[in-house]
Amino acid sequence: MSADxxxxxxxxxxxxxxxxxxxxxxxxxxxxxxxxxxxxxGESGSGKTTIGLGIVRLLVSTAKITSGExxxxxxxxxxxxxxxxxVLKLSPGEMRAFRWKDCAMVFQAALNAFNxxxxxxxxxxxxxxxxxxxQGEALRKRACELFDLVRLDPERVWNSYPHELSGGMRxxxxxxxxxxxxxxxxxxxxxxxxxxxLTQRNIMxxxxxxxxxxxxxxxxISHDLSLAAELADRVATVYAGRIVELGxxxxxxxxxxxxxxxxxxxxxxTLTTHRDNVSSIPGSPPDLIDLPTGCKFHPRCPLAIEKCxxxxxxxxxxxxxxxxxxxxxxxxxxxxxxPNPK
Amino acid sequence: xxILTHSLAGFWRETVKTLxxxxxxxxxxxxxxxxxxLVLMSYVGPLIVPPETRADTxxxxxxxSREHPLGTDFQGRENWVMLVHGxxxxxxxxxxxxxxxxxxxxxxxxxxxxxxxxxxxxIMTVTDVWLALPRGILLxxxxxxxxxxxxxxxxxxxxxxxxPSLARQVRSQFLSLKKREYVEAAQLLNLGTPHIIFREMLPxxxxxxxxxxxxxxxGAIYSxxxxxxxxxxxxxxxxxxxxxxxxAKNAIYNPNAMWSLxxxxxxxxxxxxxxxxxxxxxxxxxxxxxxxxV
Amino acid sequence: xxxxKPLAExxxxxxxxxxxxxxxxxxxxxxxxxxxxxxxxxxxxxxxMVLNLMDSQGISEDEARTxxxxxxxLDLDAPLHEQYFDFLGNLLRGDLGDSYxxxxxxxxxxxxxxxxxxxxxxxxxxxxxxxxxxxxxxMLAAYRRNSLLDQTLxxxxxxxxxxxxxxxxxxLVLLLGVVxxxxxxxxMRGSVSPGVxxxxxxxxxxxxxxxxxxxxxxxxxxxxxxxxxxxxSSTVSVLGDDxxxxxxxxxxxxxxxxxAYVGRNASLPLVTALAISIxxxxxxxxxxxxxxxxxxxxxxxSQAIAKxxxxxxxxxxxxxxxxxxxxxxxxxxxxxxxxxxxxxxxxQE
Numbered sequence: 001m002s003a004d005x006x007x008x009x010x011x012x013x014x015x016x017x018x019x020x021x022x023x024x025x026x027x028x029x030x031x032x033x034x035x036x037x038x039x040x041x042g043e044s045g046s047g048k049t050t051i052g053l054g055i056v057r058l059l060v061s062t063a064k065i066t067s068g069e070x071x072x073x074x075x076x077x078x079x080x081x082x083x084x085x086x087v088l089k090l091s092p093g094e095m096r097a098f099r100w101k102d103c104a105m106v107f108q109a110a111l112n113a114f115n116x117x118x119x120x121x122x123x124x125x126x127x128x129x130x131x132x133x134x135q136g137e138a139l140r141k142r143a144c145e146l147f148d149l150v151r152l153d154p155e156r157v158w159n160s161y162p163h164e165l166s167g168g169m170r171x172x173x174x175x176x177x178x179x180x181x182x183x184x185x186x187x188x189x190x191x192x193x194x195x196x197x198l199t200q201r202n203i204m205x206x207x208x209x210x211x212x213x214x215x216x217x218x219x220x221i222s223h224d225l226s227l228a229a230e231l232a233d234r235v236a237t238v239y240a241g242r243i244v245e246l247g248x249x250x251x252x253x254x255x256x257x258x259x260x261x262x263x264x265x266x267x268x269x270t271l272t273t274h275r276d277n278v279s280s281i282p283g284s285p286p287d288l289i290d291l292p293t294g295c296k297f298h299p300r301c302p303l304a305i306e307k308c309x310x311x312x313x314x315x316x317x318x319x320x321x322x323x324x325x326x327x328x329x330x331x332x333x334x335x336x337x338x339p340n341p342k
Numbered sequence: 343x344x345i346l347t348h349s350l351a352g353f354w355r356e357t358v359k360t361l362x363x364x365x366x367x368x369x370x371x372x373x374x375x376x377x378x379x380l381v382l383m384s385y386v387g388p389l390i391v392p393p394e395t396r397a398d399t400x401x402x403x404x405x406x407s408r409e410h411p412l413g414t415d416f417q418g419r420e421n422w423v424m425l426v427h428g429x430x431x432x433x434x435x436x437x438x439x440x441x442x443x444x445x446x447x448x449x450x451x452x453x454x455x456x457x458x459x460x461x462x463x464x465i466m467t468v469t470d471v472w473l474a475l476p477r478g479i480l481l482x483x484x485x486x487x488x489x490x491x492x493x494x495x496x497x498x499x500x501x502x503x504x505x506p507s508l509a510r511q512v513r514s515q516f517l518s519l520k521k522r523e524y525v526e527a528a529q530l531l532n533l534g535t536p537h538i539i540f541r542e543m544l545p546x547x548x549x550x551x552x553x554x555x556x557x558x559x560x561g562a563i564y565s566x567x568x569x570x571x572x573x574x575x576x577x578x579x580x581x582x583x584x585x586x587x588x589x590a591k592n593a594i595y596n597p598n599a600m601w602s603l604x605x606x607x608x609x610x611x612x613x614x615x616x617x618x619x620x621x622x623x624x625x626x627x628x629x630x631x632x633x634x635x636v
Numbered sequence: 637x638x639x640x641k642p643l644a645e646x647x648x649x650x651x652x653x654x655x656x657x658x659x660x661x662x663x664x665x666x667x668x669x670x671x672x673x674x675x676x677x678x679x680x681x682x683x684x685m686v687l688n689l690m691d692s693q694g695i696s697e698d699e700a701r702t703x704x705x706x707x708x709x710l711d712l713d714a715p716l717h718e719q720y721f722d723f724l725g726n727l728l729r730g731d732l733g734d735s736y737x738x739x740x741x742x743x744x745x746x747x748x749x750x751x752x753x754x755x756x757x758x759x760x761x762x763x764x765x766x767x768x769x770x771x772x773x774x775m776l777a778a779y780r781r782n783s784l785l786d787q788t789l790x791x792x793x794x795x796x797x798x799x800x801x802x803x804x805x806x807x808l809v810l811l812l813g814v815v816x817x818x819x820x821x822x823x824m825r826g827s828v829s830p831g832v833x834x835x836x837x838x839x840x841x842x843x844x845x846x847x848x849x850x851x852x853x854x855x856x857x858x859x860x861x862x863x864x865x866x867x868x869s870s871t872v873s874v875l876g877d878d879x880x881x882x883x884x885x886x887x888x889x890x891x892x893x894x895x896a897y898v899g900r901n902a903s904l905p906l907v908t909a910l911a912i913s914i915x916x917x918x919x920x921x922x923x924x925x926x927x928x929x930x931x932x933x934x935x936x937x938s939q940a941i942a943k944x945x946x947x948x949x950x951x952x953x954x955x956x957x958x959x960x961x962x963x964x965x966x967x968x969x970x971x972x973x974x975x976x977x978x979x980x981x982x983x984q985e
Contacts, residue, residue: 058885099887107885112878115897116977117904126896127886161976177886369791471662473912476960478919479937483953486941560798567800568923572938585806594810595821603810607803614798622791 004073005185005217006032006055006103011068013047013054013241020289024050026241028068029315032185034075037211037218039232039249041225041264045285047241048221052187055087055219056105057095072102074184101131104178108190113174114162120173121158124180131181146176149213150206168199172206179210185217192227200227207231225268229253237261240286240296243315247323257318257325259301259333295328303329303336363627370623376616380609384429391426394419403598413601415584416591421605424584429609431493431580435566436613438497439504440559446505447558448551451512455520466513469506477503481565485574496575500562508554515550549624556621560614567610581606651972659965666957670950671723727954744951748933752955754827755925755932758848759917762855767910769856770863771903775894777864778871778902790868793861801858801920805927808850824850827931851928855917866909871902900974907971911964918956 013025024047032038040048053059055070070087090098099105107113114123124143128134134142144154150172157165157173165173171191178186191207192200204227211218211231222228228235228249235252237245237260245258256262263281283300286292294312298304305328313326327333365371396419404414412421454465481503488499569575570582571589584606593599686700695703730745773793777786799807812819822829827847834840874880875898883893921934929935933952940948972978 056885058881096887096889099885101887105885107878107882113882115879115883115901117900117975118896119976126883126888126892130886130888130892163977174882470658471665474659474662474915474961474964475666476915476918476956478916478922479953479956481919482922482937482941483949486949564798564800568802568920571802571923572926572941574941585803589806594806595814597814600810600814603806607806611799611803614800615795618794618798619791622794 003075003079004031004033005075006030006073007071008055009069009071011051011054011070012066013050013059013063014066015060015063017062017289022288023291024063024241024288025054028242030236030243032217032219034079034184035215035217036233037220037231039220039222039228039235040238041222041228041235042238043223043285045288046238047288048238049189050241051238052105052189052219052221055187056099056103057087057090058099058105072098072185074102097131100127100178100183101181102183103185103187104181104183105187105189106174106178106191108193111167111170111194114170116162118161119158120160120162120165124177127177127180133181143176143180146179147173149179149210150176151202152176166199168195168202171195171199171203175203175206175210179214179216182214183216185219187219187221189221190223191220192224193222204230225253225264237264240291241288242296242326244297244326245324246315247320247325251320251323255319255323255334257323257330257333258297258327259303259329260297261325262333263300295326303333305329364620364623367623367626369619370621370626373616373619373621374623376612377620380429380613380616381433383426384433387426388430391423393427394423403593403596403602405598406601412605413598415588415602416593416599421601424579425581425605425609428579428581428584428606429613431578432563432566432582432610432613434493435496435500436559436562438493439500439562439566440555442497442501443504443508443558443562444551444555446501447508447554448512448547450505451509452516454509455513455516462513466510469510472506473510478568481569482572482574485569496566496569497562500565503565504558504561508558511554512547512551515547519547549627553621553624556617556624560617563610563614563617581609585610651978652969655965655968655972659961662961663958666961667724667727667954668720670953670957671720744947747936747948748951748955751931751933751936752959754930755918755921755934756959757844758827758851758930758932759855759914759921761848762852763859763910763913763917765852766856766859767863767906767913770860771867771899771906773860773864774867775871775899775902777868778875781868781872786868789864793864795861796857797859797861799858801854802923802927804857805851805854805924808853809927812850819850823847825929847930851924851930854924855920858920859913859917862913863906866906867902870905871898874898874902877901904971904975907967907974911960911967914963915960918960 008028008030011025011028011030012023015022015024028051030038030051040051042048050059050063054065057065059065065088068088072083072085072087073081074083076082087095087098114120118126121140121143124139125135128139133139140158143158147154147157152169152172157169162170175188175191188207192203195203208231210216218231220228220231232249234246234248236243237252237258239260245252245256245261247257252261253265256265260281263279266279267281281300286296286299292299292309294310295301295304295308296312298308301308307328311328313328315324315326317323318325318330325333364374402414402416402418404410404418406413410420412425414420415424450465454462485499566575567582570580571586573586575582585603588599588603588606591599591602593603686697690697690700731743773789777789780786809824813821813824823846827844828834828840829843829847880893880897883897888897918934921932922937923934924930925932925934926938933956936948937952939945940952
């Protein structure tokens with residue numbers, strides 16, 4: 001019996017555009033284990049946010065999930081499965097209950113995540129009421145506990161309107177709200193983008209703290225590799241709607257196997273990088289309506305051979321059974337592209 | 343000779359291109375055709391159709407038939423002839439008023455947005471005060487005291503009452519444009535305020551201004567109608583005057599007389615509708631985000 | 637942080653005070669304008685009035701001047717600024733002069749205030765209906781944007797609103813009363829049937845509503861489209877805001893989202909337009925009450941125009957303007973109360 005909180009198989013998500021269908025997510029397979037933090041990294045437009053939105057089924061109306069299944073499991077304290085279901089098969093009512101209680105997605109735009117005309121207390125009450133949770137004084141107590149966890153002053157926040165709080169405070173309130181119903185899974189989409197560096201640091205510390213204490217599963221979506229490295233247990237690199245590398249955080253960062261991941265790592269300069277050595281990945285992300293044949297990365301890959309143009313590689317084990325990459329030439333990748341690892 | 347044919351050909355191409363753009367929105371195209379027909383009828387028509395001057399008391403209130411295509415009025419005059427002759431004044435006033443309103447509003451709005459600070463506040467307070475008043479009643483009272491003899495006077499009068507609300511909208515458009523980079527660049531290059539406004543920002547607002555023009559025209563027709571109906575604007579034999587007269591003669595209760603009422607009303611309604619429909623085309627051309635689909 | 641409460645209260649009062657101060661300023665401007673129109677314009681209406689009095693009543697110029705002066709409560713020979721202050725003083729006492737044609741010698745204030753409630757009732761009720769219906773249709777169109785329903789509603793709104801109110805009134809009378817004969821013609825004349833006793837009886841209220849019906853329809857038709865389009869664009873904009881998506885992610889029921897999240901935020905900008913709408917409708921009442929012979933202030937105005945009764949015209953102008961300004965003030969205060977971002981200026985942003 002699988003001990004994974006979420007098992008995604010063959011997920012395909014398409015958007016309808018005038019020119020054709022945008023294939024945002026293609027045949028995605030992914031497992032998120034209990035209490036594990038998985039980071040999804042990639043460029044903008046790689047599909048990572050779409051995956052997150054797909055899990056809670058909050059895609060734009062022009063998007064369609066054309067295939068796949070997403071099995072979600074709830075466990076009790078001993079590790080036994082209490083509930084197991086396919087998220088894609090839920091009715092609208094069941095979906096409403098699923099959202100936030102089983103899986104809470106915290107968006108990146110916390111600056112405008114709250115209804116401007118309602119107090120924070122009212123918005124907590126709304127959420128609690130929608131899920132048949134605590135009310136009144138019990139709710140306030142619980143909320144204040146959560147505010148403490150996220151290092152906010154409960155008095156300051158509970159009776160305020162959203163515009164009275166700073167961006168960093170609102171982000172933390174949103175995280176606290178996300179934890180209100182004690183969900184087994186949390187999805188954080190770029191939680192620190194648009195925040196200044198000090199607040200960023202604050203939030204990262206809060207998140208690490210929370211994970212230690214509450215042990216929920218976390219999907220952390222980011223384009224910032226260093227943040228992903230801090231928080232994640234495993235890292236998945238997303239390119240053109242598919243995962244191209246998957247492994248635990250140390251392996252992936254120290255020993256990247258896929259040319260794209262290598263490119264991403266190299267592009268991040270360290271303090272000692274000479275300015276002549278700053279690199280980037282040539283070319284631009286593929287057109288998701290008109291994808292190249294074979295491996296979608298081949299137009300930008302220095303190692304591309306004929307096989308890469310014809311056949312798309314599948315995610316397979318590389319240096320170890322837990323470190324997977326979708327590349328025909330993974331044995332040569334690291335040596336050729338990253339002879340002097342940082 | 344070739345230069346002439348070249349420019350004519352170029353002109354023709356541009357016209358066809360514009361027509362195609364307009365035709366994208368079916369309703370808009372219909373409105374455009376209707377508008378063109380009404381304009382032709384009102385300005386070219388009177389050159390072809392002689393005006394009705396004689397009153398034929400034997401033909402009072404005839405219902406439409408082959409001899410009297412749209413019926414006759416209380417003096418036995420042909421309704422359709424009155425229709426052809428009655429449009430020019432209405433359209434002229436509407437166009438002039440719309441043009442004047444738009445010009446004043448754009449200039450005031452642009453300078454207000456651009457100058458900012460005290461000047462801006464002052465101008466905005468003036469427009470706020472103006473907007474807060476019941477303009478309908480003010481219009482009526484002022485029209486009463488000022489005699490409005492001709493097309494230009496009425497147009498100017500309507501423009502004076504109409505510019506504030508448009509000026510506000512223009513100003514907010516300018517304010518949002520002002521933040522764009524090319525404006526900052528122009529300012530850094532010290533190009534001077536009038537240059538920036540007229541050569542940099544205005545062309546980007548052309549679309550908005552055109553739509554505003556059409557809207558001002560519909561507003562002018564709206565106000566015109568009831569000013570004429572209340573007898574405050576005493577001239578001509580335009581559609582407004584025609585239907586007011588018909589109403590005064592209680593045509594509404596007489597089934598035979600109804601046509602003398604309906605025909606000029608129809609003219610006004612068709613003119614308004616054609617303008618509104620046409621502005622739909624304009625909106626779609628200039629605001630691609632409004633187009634359906636992604 | 638602990639200074640917050642008293643600070644907030646001060647700021648709230650401040651916004652209210654600011655609003656009221658602005659309105660008082662506007663009232664003063666209108667009053668002054670009105671005075672200038674009557675006394676200062678070329679083709680001085682007072683002189684014309686004197687001439688008219690001389691003609692119609694066969695009196696000498698001096699007598700006519702005295703009569704005009706008393707009707708207008710002006711001392712015609714005093715310097716202009718003195719006349720102005722007299723004028724202001726009279727206004728504050730509620731003295732608007734006397735009518736000189738329509739109701740010989742009766743105080744204008746009396747005539748106007750007797751008619752005012754009727755107009756306010758018909759305009760107010762219509763506005764309420766138009767606003768509510770417009771809000772509902774606007775939200776519907778926004779939720780279903782670009783669908784056939786939305787396009788139909790949008791185009792229809794634009795077209796219906798473009799037809800001048802005068803024409804709508806005539807069209808309705810024609811269709812409902814003459815062609816289809818659904819509504820008896822006598823219900824489209826006057827504000828109340830003759831012989832009906834005023835009071836809180838069902839019969840009276842029913843009769844009043846019946847007479848309000850068709851003129852009310854004209855008011856609604858001319859404003860409904862505007863409300864619908866405004867609400868539609870406001871709702872579309874709100875629907876694009878992140879907090880709506882987050883609300884759905886939180887598993888909130890649709891009804892709650894539509895009302896408290898989308899509805900409340902989308903209707904905020906429309907509140908300020910409410911008062912402008914009153915101004916617009918009051919303006920239109922002149923023509924509409926004329927057509928329906930509705931005994932309100934609008935009809936009085938058209939009669940005053942026809943009979944050239946300046947005191948009455950001026951009185952109506954002042955009263956309606958002040959009414960509109962009061963409603964603008966109420967609307968602005970309401971907006972300040974509804975939108976907490978204005979009510980309490982945040983400390984950080």
